[in-house]
Amino acid sequence: MTESKHSPGRHFLQIPGPSNVPDRILRAMAAPVVDHRGPEFPKLTHRVQEKLAAVFKTSQPVIIYPASGTGGWESALLNTLSPGDKVLAFETGHFATLWKNVAEKLGLEVDFVPGDWRHGIDSKTVRKELDADPNGEIKAVLAVHTETSTGINSGISAIREAIDSVLHPALFMVDAVSSLACSDYRHDEWKVDVTVSASQKGLMLPPGLAFNAVSDKAIETSKKSTAKHSYWRWDEMLTNNARGYFPYTPGTNLLYGLDEALNMLNEEGLDNVIARHARHAQATRIAVDAWGLENLCLNENEYSNSTTAVMMPDGFDADELRLKIFERFNMSLGMGLGKVKGSVFRIGHIGDFNDLMLAGTLSGVEMGLSIAGVPHNKGGVQAALEYLAK
C-alpha cells in the first residue's frame, strides 16, 4: 500500500496469515515476468513442483492455482464430487464452517457434525458416522487440520485410521492451509486424497496461490464427476503441468516467490521449521497462562503451531484491544471470527518468524492488555523469555 504516513519501524503482522513475507521473497517476486509459454518456463514449473511436493510429503502431483486459498476448497470438491453427493464435515470453527458453506453452494449435501469451537475433530465421531453409512453414501470426509479461527488442530492421522477401521471408501480431504510447513503433515502416509493449502501462511508468500495435492484415487474419482466447472479442472492442469506448462496464464511472479520460499524452507530444514513453530506456540501459551487468560483450545493435544486464540475476560471486547494495539504498537492481531467475534483475539506465530519477533509480539500484547485495562497478570513476556532462553 502506498504509504501515506510513515509509522516508524516494521509493522508486526501477527495475524495467522498472511504471514510476514521475508524481503528475500519479495525481491525474488520482483524479477521480470517471462513468457509462460516459452522454452525456459518448464524448468521453473518442474523445480517448484518437485520442491513443493516434498513439503506436502507426497510423491503425487500438487496442483497450483492462481487463486486465493478458498479456491482450493472449491477445486477439491468440484473435481471429485457431483451435485447431490453427500460429504461428512465437522464444525471445528469458522473456516470449517466456510468450507461447509462452499460445499453447499456447490450443491453437495453436507452432514455437518456440530462442535463447540474448542476442540478438534473427534476421530471416534468420524468412525461412528462412517459406520452408520454402510452403503457408502458419504463420498468424502472433510477435515480442517489447523482451524485458523481457533488455533486448534485435528488429528489427521487418527481420522485416517477411523476411516480405515470401518473400511469406508470415502475420499479424505484435508485443509492444511494453516498447517503446511508449520505442523507435521504427511499427505501420502496419511492417505489424504486431496490436501488443500495456500501460499500466504507457512509458505511465507503473499496471498494468490492455492494448492491441491491429489492422490491417484482422487484423480480416478475425478473422471466421474458431473460437476460443471472449468477453471479448477485437474485434468487440464495435470496434462499441461507434465510438460511444465499451465492451461492458462499462471501467477508467474508468485511462482518466483514460491521457488525462493521453498529454497528457504530447505535451507532451514522442514523439520527445523516445524520445531520452530512448535516452540514459538509453546512460548506463546506460556505467556497466555502467565497473563491468566484462557486459551480457546481446551485439549492440550490439539494446540496449533500456527496461532493461539486467546479468550477475553467477560465484559472486554477483543476488537477494541486489537485496535488499541494496532494504533499504539503498529501490530495487527487476528480478530475473532464468526461465533467468537469480539470474545477472542488471535496471535499468529507463523511463517518467517524468530524468537525476538515473538518477544516483540508478546510484548505488544502485554502492553496492549495494560493500556486497554484488560485484567491480567503481568509477566507473560518474562515467562516466555525464560522458556525461549532454555
Place this chain on the structure above:
Amino acid sequence: MTESKHSPGRHFLQIPGPSNVPDRILRAMAAPVVDHRGPEFPKLTHRVQEKLAAVFKTSQPVIIYPASGTGGWESALLNTLSPGDKVLAFETGHFATLWKNVAEKLGLEVDFVPGDWRHGIDSKTVRKELDADPNGEIKAVLAVHTETSTGINSGISAIREAIDSVLHPALFMVDAVSSLACSDYRHDEWKVDVTVSASQKGLMLPPGLAFNAVSDKAIETSKKSTAKHSYWRWDEMLTNNARGYFPYTPGTNLLYGLDEALNMLNEEGLDNVIARHARHAQATRIAVDAWGLENLCLNENEYSNSTTAVMMPDGFDADELRLKIFERFNMSLGMGLGKVKGSVFRIGHIGDFNDLMLAGTLSGVEMGLSIAGVPHNKGGVQAALEYLAK
C-alpha cells in the same frame, strides 16, 4: 525466475501479454503484506476500485478476483446464467474458442458462429442471429473485443447496436482482456453487461488478477442463476467490497501494483495511452508491409492496438523463427495458437512501451527473418522509424 545464467541486457517480452511490467510496479508490489481485515485496508480497496472503474469507463462496480483472466470468463457466465441456458458466441480466434469451451464445460448451450480467424465479429450476423430468436432463448451474447490470437478487434459498439436494433434482451458480455487500456473501450456507453479483463496486459501488471465490470442488469440477472459455484460469487464480493473488504483473502500485493499502475495510466492520461498503442500498432504494420509479409487481419478497420499477427510464407515455420529470435536476441514473440500454430507469429506492442522499445522489437524480427532465411524485403524497421519520426 532465479537466473541460472545471465543473458545480457533486458529481455524483450513482446508476447501479447503478459506485457513488460515496469520496475515501478514491481517495486510497489514489493511492499509488505498488510492485514486485509485491518482498519487501513478499505482505503486501498476503494482507491483502486475508483481508479479502475475509470479505465473501464463505468460508474458501476468492477469486481477483482485473485485469479487468472480465464477465471473472469467463468465468473461472468456462472453468475448470470444457469446450466442449459443458450448463449451466442463467435469464432474469431483461439480465445473466443476457449471461452466457448468454458461455457460448454459449465453446461451452457453455445450457438458458436464459425469464423475464419481473419475477421472480427460481423454485426450483421449478430443481428440476424438474434432476429431469429424471437422468444429470447439466447440469454447472452459473448464477444471478444481484441482477439489476442489474431490481433483482430471486433466492433463492440456495432454489436451493441445490432442487439438493440432487434430489441433483444440478451446480456452482452465482452472480453476486453487485451483491449483494456490499449483500445478505446466504454463499458457504460456501450451498455456492456459484463466486461471481463485481467491484470497482465494493458494494466502492466504480472498475471494474477481477473476483473468483471458488471451492469445493474447483470447483477439483477445474477439473482436468478441456478449455477452451483462459490469462489466467483458476485453477491458476496459486492457486499464486502462496499465496505472495502473481500469475502476471502485478496491478492494484496497485486492490488498494490494495480494501485500504482492506475496512477501511471492517469499520469500519462488514458487517451494518450490508447493513442500511443494505436501509433505503435500502425508502425508495426508498416514494418510488416515493408517486409512483404501478410497481416492475419484482413479488414483494416479491425486492426488491434495490442498485437499484430504475422503470417509466415508457405513452407516456413513460425515457431522455428521464434525460437531463433529467442535464443539469438533475447526476445519472446507470441506463438500461433490453435488453428494458426506454426503459421503465424505475433508481435505484442502492449502495455508499458515506447518508440525505442518498439524499434528494438521490430529490429529483432527483421534480423530474425534474415537469420532464419525467411523470404522478406529488408527495410521494415526503416519504414517504421520514418513513421515514428513524423
Place this chain on the structure above:
Amino acid sequence: MTESKHSPGRHFLQIPGPSNVPDRILRAMAAPVVDHRGPEFPKLTHRVQEKLAAVFKTSQPVIIYPASGTGGWESALLNTLSPGDKVLAFETGHFATLWKNVAEKLGLEVDFVPGDWRHGIDSKTVRKELDADPNGEIKAVLAVHTETSTGINSGISAIREAIDSVLHPALFMVDAVSSLACSDYRHDEWKVDVTVSASQKGLMLPPGLAFNAVSDKAIETSKKSTAKHSYWRWDEMLTNNARGYFPYTPGTNLLYGLDEALNMLNEEGLDNVIARHARHAQATRIAVDAWGLENLCLNENEYSNSTTAVMMPDGFDADELRLKIFERFNMSLGMGLGKVKGSVFRIGHIGDFNDLMLAGTLSGVEMGLSIAGVPHNKGGVQAALEYLAK
C-alpha cells in the same frame, strides 16, 4: 549479502549504525539510475538539499559526498585548515580519537584533551583551553555530539557558549553522525561552522553518503586553506550544487533513498522522531538498571538517544556475549571499540525503530545474558515494557 542459509525471521541490526533500513527506502533506491547531467536531475538535487537542510536546522548549504562518514571528517578539516594548524579536540571515546587521528594524518597539530570515555566534553575545559590561547592559534574546536562508542552526548550548545564567552575566533566543528535526526541538533542556532554527518544512522539509509553542513564563516575560511586535496573541495561542490549538479558522479541511488528518508522523517515529524529516540533510550536504560548492569555513561544529562553502552561485570567478555546472541537470536549488537573492547557492548536504538522492535531487542539481550551466564537480575524487559506502556 547473498544468503547462503536462511535464518528465520528478520535480523535485528541493533548496532548503533548502520541502522535497520526501512524497506520503503530500499525500494526507493532500486529505481533506475538516471543521467546525473540530464535536465531532470537538478529537481532531485534541490529537493533533497532543501529537506536535508531542515534536518540540520540550517539555512546554509549541506554538501553531500559519495563517501563513508569518515570522509566527512576529512573534508571538514581539509577545506578549512592548513597543514600545521592547531585544533582543539577531546577524547570522549573511540570516534573522537579517530577524528583526532585523521587530523594528525592531515598534518594538523591536535591539542587532544584526555578523557575517561564516561563523560562528554566539559564546557569549562573548553573555555579554559581557549582562554589560554589569546593569540588564536587554535583554528578549530572539534566536538563529537553523540560519541557512538560510548553512548554519551556532549553539550554542543554549552561548548558554543564557552567559545563565545572568551570571544575565541576558532571554527566550531561538530560530528553529528550519530545524533542527526536522533537528538536535538541545531546547526545555525548553535553557530556550528561545519557539521559532519552520514547516511546510515538516523537518516535510515545504507552507508555511502557523508555530509558537511557549512557556515558562511567556514566557507570564507576555506578560501585561505593551503591543504592539497581535490575530491573534498567545497568550492566545486557549491558551484555545481547551485545549478543542481555535482562536480563528479554522485551516488544517484543513495540520493533516491535520501529523498525518501527525508519524506519519512517529515511524515513523522522531526520532533516526534527525536522524542521517539529519547523514549526508546530511556526504556533501554530502565532495562539495563533492572538487570543490575552499569551504563558506561556516568552523567545522566549526557545520555545518548541513539545508543546505550553497557558495561560487562568483571570477568565476562562482551564479545562472547555478542556472539552468542548473534548465533542464537539473529541479532547484532555493537562491540566495544578501542579502550572498551570486550568490556562493553552497545545497544543501538536508532533510526527506523518502534516499541516492539525495542522489546524484541531487549528480550534478546536479557535472554543472551542468561544463556551466557552473565550475572544479572531478570526483569529488565518487564521494566521497560511498563515504561513503554505508560
Place this chain on the structure above:
Amino acid sequence: MTESKHSPGRHFLQIPGPSNVPDRILRAMAAPVVDHRGPEFPKLTHRVQEKLAAVFKTSQPVIIYPASGTGGWESALLNTLSPGDKVLAFETGHFATLWKNVAEKLGLEVDFVPGDWRHGIDSKTVRKELDADPNGEIKAVLAVHTETSTGINSGISAIREAIDSVLHPALFMVDAVSSLACSDYRHDEWKVDVTVSASQKGLMLPPGLAFNAVSDKAIETSKKSTAKHSYWRWDEMLTNNARGYFPYTPGTNLLYGLDEALNMLNEEGLDNVIARHARHAQATRIAVDAWGLENLCLNENEYSNSTTAVMMPDGFDADELRLKIFERFNMSLGMGLGKVKGSVFRIGHIGDFNDLMLAGTLSGVEMGLSIAGVPHNKGGVQAALEYLAK
C-alpha cells in the same frame, strides 16, 4: 527519483556511464544492511575481492572505496607520490584533463603532453618524454585507457613497452574506469602499478564505488609518500581487508550489488562480455558511417568498445539534438564535455546491453537526427542490423 509523471516504457540510459543497471543487481542491492563488523561480513569481502581481481586480471589487491570514481584518481596519486613530485600525463580528452587537474590540486607537477582529443596516447611520445628524463624525475606516467569523453582508447600495452624500453622507473597508473569489463584489460601482464576504476560502467552498478588495483611496487612506493591524507590510505585498507573488514564503514549495499554483478560477468564469461562490447561498438560505427557523420576518433585502432563520440555537422548543436531525443524518445545520450561541448554527442554502448537495446538506441539517434533537421543519410540502423544479423 520519485517519478512525478510516467514516461511510458523504459528509459534508454545511453550515456557512457552510469550504464543501465540490471534489475537483478538492483534487487541484490535491496538486501538488508548487515553489521560490517560482524562475523559473516568477511565472507562477502573476500568473495567480492577474489572475483573483482579476476576482472582486473590481477593477483594483487584491489582496494574498494565508498566513493565516486574520481576518488580513485586521488587515492592513486596521494598514496604513491609526494607534493612536488613530477608526473607525465597526456591530454587525450576531458577526463585526462580532469585527472591532471586533480594531480595539480594535490601539489604535483604535471608534464601534460597536449593532444587534439582525436587520438589516443602515442607510445613514441611516451618513450621520448621518458628518454628525456635520465634522472628519473618523472615519478609516474598517467594514462587513460578509454577516454570517456572521446570514445578513444590508448594502447596501454604499448605504453608499458615504451616505459620499459628506456628502463624508466616511473610508476604506471591507468584509468580503466570506462574500459574495465568492456575492453581487454590486463593489470598484471601490462605491469600497471595502479589501475583506477569505478562501479557504474562495465560493472553495471550504480555509482558509489571506486577501485585501485595496486602492484607490489606501488605498495612499496606508498610507504615513502609524504602526502597528507587519511580516507584514501592503502595501508589501513590492506590491513583490514586481509581480515575481511574495512577501516571505516563500507558501502554495504553496493558491495551486495558488486557481488551479483561479478556473478553475472562470470556467467556470461569475461571474454564474451568484451566481445559483445566490441561488436556493439562496431555496429554503432557502421550506423554513424551510414548516416554520413564523423567519428571523433581518427585512428581505427583506437576505437573504444564503450562509447562512440559523434561529431555534429557544422552549425548544428549537439545539446539541442540530445534534448530533443530526451524529450521525444526517453533516451539520454552523453553530452560533449569540455572542448567538444556542443559539437559532439556520445552514444554509450556499455554495461548490460544487447542487440535489441542497441537497435533501439540507434533508432532513437536516427529519428532524432531527422526530427532535429540534422543533415544525414538514412539507413544507419538498417546497416547496423545487417552487421548484427551476420
